[in-house]
Amino acid sequence: MYNFNYIEGINMPSNLMKNIELKRKQMIKYGNKLGLSSTKTIKTSQELDELLNQLDKNRLKK
Numbered sequence: 181m182y183n184f185n186y187i188e189g190i191n192m193p194s195n196l197m198k199n200i201e202l203k204r205k206q207m208i209k210y211g212n213k214l215g216l217s218s219t220k221t222i223k224t225s226q227e228l229d230e231l232l233n234q235l236d237k238n239r240l241k242k
Contacts, residue, residue: 196231196234196235196238197235199231200228200231200232200235203224203227203228203231204228206224207221207224207225207228210224
């Protein structure tokens with residue numbers, strides 16, 4: 181398991197990192213159970229993308 185709270189020397193808000201990890205696990209679960217093209221899997225993937233975009237914005241600010 182990766183330590184996502186420390187990326188390239190930048191400390192990230194732990195709640196954002198936890199949300200990313202939880203959303204990633206949820207997406208994998210839906211993908212395995214419902215299939216990669218299911219609406220639920222795709223929606224969860226898009227939500228994960230939004231969280232990852234927030235992470236990128238935080239990294240660029242520093």
